[in-house]
Amino acid sequence: MNHHRAGRLLSAYMDAELPAKEAREVQEHLLDCEACREAHDRLRATRDLLAGLPPAEPPAELWAAIRQPVLRGRLAAAVPDVRPQGLVERLRAASWSLGRERWFPVRRPGWVFAAVVVVLALAALPLVKGTVDRLHASEIGVDLYVHDHAVQMGAAPLVDRAYLGLVAGDAELVMAGENPRAAGGRTR
Amino acid sequence: MSEAAATMAIMAPPEAVQAPSYTAEELARYDGIVQRYTRHVYNIAYRMTGNEADARDLSQEAFLRVYRALRRVQPGAPLESWLYRIVSNLYIDLLRRRPRVRVESLDAPIDTPRGEMVREFPDAAANPEAVFEREHIDGAIQEALGTLSAELRMVVILSDIEGFAYEEIAAMLRVPLGTVKSRLHRARQVLQQRLRPYVDARRRGWQA
Numbered sequence: 001m002n003h004h005r006a007g008r009l010l011s012a013y014m015d016a017e018l019p020a021k022e023a024r025e026v027q028e029h030l031l032d033c034e035a036c037r038e039a040h041d042r043l044r045a046t047r048d049l050l051a052g053l054p055p056a057e058p059p060a061e062l063w064a065a066i067r068q069p070v071l072r073g074r075l076a077a078a079v080p081d082v083r084p085q086g087l088v089e090r091l092r093a094a095s096w097s098l099g100r101e102r103w104f105p106v107r108r109p110g111w112v113f114a115a116v117v118v119v120l121a122l123a124a125l126p127l128v129k130g131t132v133d134r135l136h137a138s139e140i141g142v143d144l145y146v147h148d149h150a151v152q153m154g155a156a157p158l159v160d161r162a163y164l165g166l167v168a169g170d171a172e173l174v175m176a177g178e179n180p181r182a183a184g185g186r187t188r
Numbered sequence: 189m190s191e192a193a194a195t196m197a198i199m200a201p202p203e204a205v206q207a208p209s210y211t212a213e214e215l216a217r218y219d220g221i222v223q224r225y226t227r228h229v230y231n232i233a234y235r236m237t238g239n240e241a242d243a244r245d246l247s248q249e250a251f252l253r254v255y256r257a258l259r260r261v262q263p264g265a266p267l268e269s270w271l272y273r274i275v276s277n278l279y280i281d282l283l284r285r286r287p288r289v290r291v292e293s294l295d296a297p298i299d300t301p302r303g304e305m306v307r308e309f310p311d312a313a314a315n316p317e318a319v320f321e322r323e324h325i326d327g328a329i330q331e332a333l334g335t336l337s338a339e340l341r342m343v344v345i346l347s348d349i350e351g352f353a354y355e356e357i358a359a360m361l362r363v364p365l366g367t368v369k370s371r372l373h374r375a376r377q378v379l380q381q382r383l384r385p386y387v388d389a390r391r392r393g394w395q396a
Binding site for chain 2: 008010011012015017041042043045046047048049050051053054055056057058059061062063065066067069070
């Protein structure tokens, strides 16, 4: 066995973790090689230093924390119960814990839940209705726009951009629903 | 239940693990595990982290996982393997959460044109007499351990401080046997250099 290879096997040799054949080869090399003998001794001394370390003693707080459930004799103290539950059970559990603190004592979480649903529905109603109206408006959108535009133009012609364009003479007005090409032909 | 399944259960995120109410008998079983393994778990955690606060947090978290998975743990089964794997994984998580504590690994060989070289370090103990003081030795060893990469440190702690065989360590860390062998050898080489005064003192002690 060459010097380099023996050097890499010294740790395993010293721990008796080598197959018999390899161990014998390392042993033979050690008899011939002063440098490897010294390296071996140093590794052994290092291992013994580590082995001689006194074990670190766990602090009392750690014992207390780890043994907490045992000392209390129940699990809930150390680990919150995270089983998936129905909404009603969860609400009930929540209202109980709140009730214990006398902050919001609710006996019937089901009613609370129903009330919340009604309030949310009332709040949502205008939103939904507004959206429906807007959808309707979009169906007749162009006409509605032209109508509003005409009314505004009549009231205040000088702030109306389309009117001003007409005055400047380069606007090609297209009536809603009219074929653009036909309209263009007409203005010429 | 297989060991792998037990480990899976224990490594699962806490939210996914049910924590049913335990019977007195089950609590007694948990207490038995605590009594048997706390010292080892804490010792490994302490030598890995090098400080009491982190070691305490790590140990506590490890036992919390044992506690949550208690029903999936076969009574009387040897727990070392996966319990120490938990500690190892928790430590790696700790490093990930705190990347700033990561320093360049001093045990990494340096590439040179003539091949790899291992760094050499100045004497850790300037005072020759301090070499024989127990407390001083502990501090120096802990400091030297801290210079190892987490991988090398874990292997050398499990082998030389906790006294496990290579095969057991390979199973705990889920690495090949050859990896354990080479990591341990590298770790000892670095430690041997860092602790040279203590190593020499010890060798003189043999010769005397």
